[in-house]
Every structure is written in structure tokens, then in C-alpha cells.
Amino acid sequence: MSFQPERVLACHILTSLLQHRGSLASLLTTETLAKAQSPALLQELCFGVCRWHPRLNFYLQHLLEKPLRAKDMDVQCLLLVGLYQLLFMRTPDHACVNECVGTAEALGKPWAKGLINAVLRGAQRQQDELSALAERDYSAWYAHPQWLLDQLKKDWPAQYRDILDGNNQRAPMSLRVNQLKATRAECHGLLASNAVASTAGELAQHSLYLAQPMDTAVLPGFAEGMVSVQDESSQLVAALLPLSPGLRVLDACAAPGGKTCALLEAEPSLQVLALDNEARRLPRIQQNLDRLGLLATVRCADITVAGAEQFGRFDRILLDVPCSATGVIRRHPDIKILRTAAEVENLVSKQRALIHAAWPLLEPGGYLLYSTCSLLKAENTEQIAHLLSACPDARHIPLTIAVATTCDYGLQLFPKAGGTDGFYYALLRKQPIAE
Amino acid sequence: MTGLIGLSCAQVSKPLPNATMSLLTILEYPDLRLRKRASAISEVNDALRRIIDDMFETMYAAPGIGLAATQVNVHKRLLVLDVSENKDTPLVFINPEIDVLDPEPLGYEEGCLSVPGYFDLVTRPKKIKVKALNRDGETFEMEAEGLLAVCLQHEVDHLDGKLFVDYLSILKRQRIKHKLLKDKKKDERGESRAEA
Numbered sequence: 001m002s003f004q005p006e007r008v009l010a011c012h013i014l015t016s017l018l019q020h021r022g023s024l025a026s027l028l029t030t031e032t033l034a035k036a037q038s039p040a041l042l043q044e045l046c047f048g049v050c051r052w053h054p055r056l057n058f059y060l061q062h063l064l065e066k067p068l069r070a071k072d073m074d075v076q077c078l079l080l081v082g083l084y085q086l087l088f089m090r091t092p093d094h095a096c097v098n099e100c101v102g103t104a105e106a107l108g109k110p111w112a113k114g115l116i117n118a119v120l121r122g123a124q125r126q127q128d129e130l131s132a133l134a135e136r137d138y139s140a141w142y143a144h145p146q147w148l149l150d151q152l153k154k155d156w157p158a159q160y161r162d163i164l165d166g167n168n169q170r171a172p173m174s175l176r177v178n179q180l181k182a183t184r185a186e187c188h189g190l191l192a193s194n195a196v197a198s199t200a201g202e203l204a205q206h207s208l209y210l211a212q213p214m215d216t217a218v219l220p221g222f223a224e225g226m227v228s229v230q231d232e233s234s235q236l237v238a239a240l241l242p243l244s245p246g247l248r249v250l251d252a253c254a255a256p257g258g259k260t261c262a263l264l265e266a267e268p269s270l271q272v273l274a275l276d277n278e279a280r281r282l283p284r285i286q287q288n289l290d291r292l293g294l295l296a297t298v299r300c301a302d303i304t305v306a307g308a309e310q311f312g313r314f315d316r317i318l319l320d321v322p323c324s325a326t327g328v329i330r331r332h333p334d335i336k337i338l339r340t341a342a343e344v345e346n347l348v349s350k351q352r353a354l355i356h357a358a359w360p361l362l363e364p365g366g367y368l369l370y371s372t373c374s375l376l377k378a379e380n381t382e383q384i385a386h387l388l389s390a391c392p393d394a395r396h397i398p399l400t401i402a403v404a405t406t407c408d409y410g411l412q413l414f415p416k417a418g419g420t421d422g423f424y425y426a427l428l429r430k431q432p433i434a435e
Numbered sequence: 436m437t438g439l440i441g442l443s444c445a446q447v448s449k450p451l452p453n454a455t456m457s458l459l460t461i462l463e464y465p466d467l468r469l470r471k472r473a474s475a476i477s478e479v480n481d482a483l484r485r486i487i488d489d490m491f492e493t494m495y496a497a498p499g500i501g502l503a504a505t506q507v508n509v510h511k512r513l514l515v516l517d518v519s520e521n522k523d524t525p526l527v528f529i530n531p532e533i534d535v536l537d538p539e540p541l542g543y544e545e546g547c548l549s550v551p552g553y554f555d556l557v558t559r560p561k562k563i564k565v566k567a568l569n570r571d572g573e574t575f576e577m578e579a580e581g582l583l584a585v586c587l588q589h590e591v592d593h594l595d596g597k598l599f600v601d602y603l604s605i606l607k608r609q610r611i612k613h614k615l616l617k618d619k620k621k622d623e624r625g626e627s628r629a630e631a
């Protein structure tokens with residue numbers, strides 16, 4: 001019996017992705033990975049091509065005499081995979097070229113063999129020239145779509161180069177230790193006794209970084225609810241939102257429930273209502289709560305739709321709004337291919353609607369923590385400025401985190417090699433009636 | 436994911452010392468020799484162990500995860516496989532007999548070294564038990580699920596002259612057959628398949 005080569009599987013996945021028929025998350029499923037003999041290689045090819053797509057595609061356009069037809073997207077993907085292996089993975093040249101040429105057959109495009117051979121050999125020969133050309137093209141060199149590059153440069157003129165570099169790194173795997181079940185040191189010990197190396201995160205009290213990413217199915221303590229997979233930046237919401245026993249808390253956009261659980265681990269007596277407007281994502285919240293041994297009410301609801309009053313008022317609201325996810329590009333490099341400037345505009349209006357819907361649900365004297373995994377000011381500090389101007393009873397409460405950048409309102413974290421994702425937080429308080 | 440249940444180290448096949456191994460030729464569909472039913476092995480001796488070692492070398496070089504003796508034109512009930520990701524768990528099955536433990540169908544996109552370049556969904560029982568002799572001629576039993584179960588059933592089919600394409604529609608099978616025959620003719624004319 002033989003396996004389908006990883007290259008062929010990667011071509012199928014990337015073709016669907018470039019034709020906007022899915023994302024890495026929806027296409028590179030556990031079942032798809034299981035089709036490959038080396039799931040790690042399949043993952044590397046798909047993530048790598050997305051991560052470097054603007055640069056690889058730039059090279060490809062220089063190497064092709066004429067553009068490929070739309071129906072030959074699979075051939076284009078095979079060329080991108082080949083270029084990635086040649087230029088980024090250091091796959092031996094002859095092996096890479098021969099295998100890619102052979103793959104044309106498996107794609108049912110034997111006519112493309114000559115073309116593939118010519119393009120990849122051309123890339124080998126002209127490596128230095130191609131790099132020199134790419135260096136003069138910002139989008140290609142920094143491997144970001146032009147609109148996003150322009151926006152980041154405008155929003156963060158002093159930091160954008162570091163941000164772009166951060167986005168091109170591989171994300172580390174970080175864990176949140178369930179403080180109700182173990183201390184960070186105990187968990188570190190459990191991992192170490194299973195030959196899993198980890199180090200403590202510097203920002204979040206219960207965070208651990210794994211030296212090597214691993215499948216949660218074999219992660220010690222995961223099934224028992226001792227640890228969860230969560231970026232350090234997301235863990236911080238539990239430290240930034242002032243909590244005390246028994247408070248009524250609304251997590252308005254809760255799925256998959258990571259932050260809901262982080263809040264409950266910090267203060268298990270909270271009465272949490274976890275909402276999400278996508279019914280299919282609710283079971284994930286419940287699974288996480290069950291695994292960790294936490295209690296919350298989980299409902300499918302959209303607070304921007306009439307009827308949110310039925311839920312009553314809350315002492316604390318976590319508003320972790322849907323966003324452009326530009327702070328987690330290193331985890332979802334397909335954002336570079338799929339996200340458009342127009343989508344960001346839609347997200348900004350959606351966020352604004354969520355803010356307007358959430359604010360009346362907050363008790364006077366209560367706190368609302370607004371968060372995004374975006375790096376764009378339109379989704380972050382500008383939204384808070386808007387809220388403050390629209391809601392006279394809203395007060396901005398300054399936050400502090402070491403290494404975070406202070407904005408007009410709120411704090412911004414940038415993606416950092418070996419550290420956090422890009423993330424934004426702002427804390428607001430509704431003026432008490434007595435004041 | 437390999438689904439090894441109760442695998443003891445004794446089952447892992449180690450090559451004969453000081454033996455020089457060689458690559459065997461893999462028969463390709465629609466070669467009629469792939470349709471022959473293999474006969475039971477009466478004695479496990481060094482000659483057989485030599486074939487086993489050559490089969491492993493051939494399988495790893497292909498590269499594949501399983502190889503039945505039928506595929507290398509040896510019509511004896513013998514198969515080798517290694518479904519581990521690191522290719523460090525060679526298993527050999529002599530005179531294998533399969534019992535279904537869980538008939539629930541499991542679909543898997545199968546490919547075959549005798550049908551190069553084609554992959555298609557085949558459904559087979561999810562969990563099986565296999566009884567066979569190891570390379571020392573000792574009887575052993577093993578339960579298998581997941582990829583190991585798929586691969587074992589695929590290889591035992593070979594010993595009965597059956598190929599995974601037999602599970603596909605006649606139309607698909609015909610298309611694969613014509614394509615492979617065309618490639619074979621090209622090879623015979625001396626054109627390399629890898630270069631246009």
C-alpha cells in the first residue's frame with residue numbers, strides 16, 4: 001500500500017484555498033492530515049506556502065513567461081510548493097525538481113511537466129537576481145498583501161517592520177495551566193517527567209511555553225483538564241478584568257470558550273453567561289468547560305439582535321469581538337491570502353454594533369473589557385474613542401502590561417518571536433449612579 | 436494513529452545478519468500475475484527470510500507502507516508492512532488470517548505500489564484481529580484498527596489476487612488501466628516518465 005505524496009495533498013488544499021473555497025483551518029483537518037504519511041510535512045508545506053505567498057507568487061510571476069489559466073490553479077500551487085521547498089526548506093534541488101515534475105502526473109496535468117521543470121530550474125539559477133528584485137518590492141519582501149502592509153505602516157510607523165517580521169515567524173505553542181487543578185510549577189514538572197520541555201511565560205501567571213508544539217491528544221494533563229492551549233495574550237484577559245466572587249459576567253462572543261474558561265479558572269464562583277452567534281461553535285465551549293470542570297451557561301445568541309435585554313445586566317462584560325485577526329497571522333498565515341481591506345471595514349461596523357449592544361447590558365459601576373487579536377487601530381483604539389464619545393457614562397481605565405505599547409486608549413501587544421500574539425485590550429467602566 | 440494494539444517487540448522484524456539485500460521488481464496493474472492466489476507457506480526458513488528482507492527494502496525504497504509477496508511475483512502468503520511515521524516498526528505476517536472485530540465501515544484514501552499515482556476512497560471494516568506467523572515461524576495474534584487495519588486488509592487482498600481498484604467503479608478502473616498501459620508503452624519506448 002502506498003501513501004498519497006504530501007505534495008499532492010498540499011496542492012489540493014492550496015488550490016481550494018486560493019479559490020476561496022476554505023481556510024487552512026477548514027481544509028487542513030485532522031482527517032486530511034491523516035492521509036499523509038508525514039502530517040508534519042503536509043502542514044509545513046501548506047503553512048509555509050501561505051506564510052510566504054506574496055514573495056513566492058512574486059517569484060513565480062517573474063519566472064513564468066505568461067500567466068497560467070485560472071483552471072490551472074493546481075499547477076500554480078504545485079509551483080508555489082516547489083519554490084517553497086527549494087528556497088525556504090532547503091530540500092535538495094534535484095529531489096525537489098524531480099518530485100514536483102512527477103507530481104504533475106498525479107494532478108492529471110502531464111503537459112505541465114516541462115513548465116514545472118523550467119520554472120524550478122530557473123528559480124535555482126536566478127536565486128540571487130530574484131532576491132534582489134523582491135527586495136525592491138515591499139509586498140513581496142515582507143510577504144504581506146499591499147493593503148495590509150500600507151495600513152500597518154500608517155498605524156505603526158515606528159514598529160511596522162518588527163510587526164511584519166513577527167507575523168512571518170512560526171507561533172510557539174503556549175498553555176494555560178488550570179490553577180484550580182495544579183500550579184504552574186507542578187504542571188511544568190508533569191510535562192518534564194513526560195520528556196516535554198516547557199518554560200514559564202513572563203506575562204501571564206499561569207502560562208507555559210512548550211519547546212516543541214505537540215498534538216493535544218498526547219499532551220500530558222490535557223485530557224484531565226490540567227492545561228489548555230491558549231496564547232499568553234488571551235490568558236491576560238483574566239488578569240486585566242477586575243474579578244471578585246459571585247459577579248455576573250457576560251462573555252458576549254465566547255466561542256471556542258478559551259477566555260470564558262480562563263476567567264472561571266481565575267474565579268470559579270463567577271456566574272458566567274457565554275454567548276456566541278454561531279450555533280455550530282457552541283459545543284466547543286461546552287467541551288472546554290466540561291474538560292476543565294467549570295460551570296457556565298452557554299447560549300446561542302447575538303447581542304446585536306433585539307432581545308438581549310432578556311439576559312439582564314452584568315457586573316462584567318468581556319467583549320472579545322470578531323476581528324481581522326491581523327495579530328495572529330503567524331498562526332493563520334492564510335489570512336494574508338484570504339483577508340481583504342473591504343472585509344476589515346465590515347468588521348469595524350460589526351464591532352461597533354457589538355459595542356453599542358453590549359454597553360447597555362453593563363451595570364453602573366461595572367467593567368467592560370474590549371479585546372481583539374487585531375493590530376489595526378480602526379478595530380482597536382479608534383473603536384474605544386468612538387465608544388467614549390457615544391456613551392457619556394463610559395470611562396476609560398488605563399491598563400499596564402510590561403512590553404505592551406500604550407495607545408490613545410488601551411494597550412497593544414505585537415506578535416513577538418517566542419512570545420505572545422498581537423493583541424489589543426481596553427478596559428472601560430460605566431459610571432456608578434451615585435457618582 | 437497507527438492503531439497498534441498489544442504489539443510486542445518480538446513481532447518487529449529484524450533483517451538477517453550479513454545479508455546483502457536487493458530491490459525486487461513490483462508488478463503493476465493490470466499485470467495478470469497480480470491476480471494469482473498465493474499458496475500457504477509450510478516452512479519458515481532462511482530462504483524465506485531473505486525474501487522478507489528484500490521485500491522490506493523494496494517497500495521502503497518505493498516508498499510504501501505495505502507490500503504483499505504477490506506484488507513482487509512471489510505467490511506465497513506473506514506480507515510486510517510498516518505504518519509508523521519514522522519507518523522504524525517493520526512487521527511481517529506469514530499465512531495471515533483476518534477476523535473482523537468491528538464491522539463498522541472506515542473510509543480511507545488508499546493507494547497501491549502496483550497502481551502507482553492513483554488514490555481513491557475504499558471502505559473496510561474498522562477493527563480486525565490478525566493471526567499469523569512471525570519471521571521465526573511462531574504464531575502470534577494482533578488486534579488492529581486505523582491505518583494498520585486498512586493496510587493489513589489491503590495487503591491480504593493482494594494474496595487473494597484482489598486490488599483496491601476492484602472496490603472502485605468499473606469506469607474508474609478502466610480509466611486507471613488504460614492510463615497505466617499507456618505509461619508502460621511510453622516506458623518501453625524509452626521515454627522517461629518524469630520528463631516530458
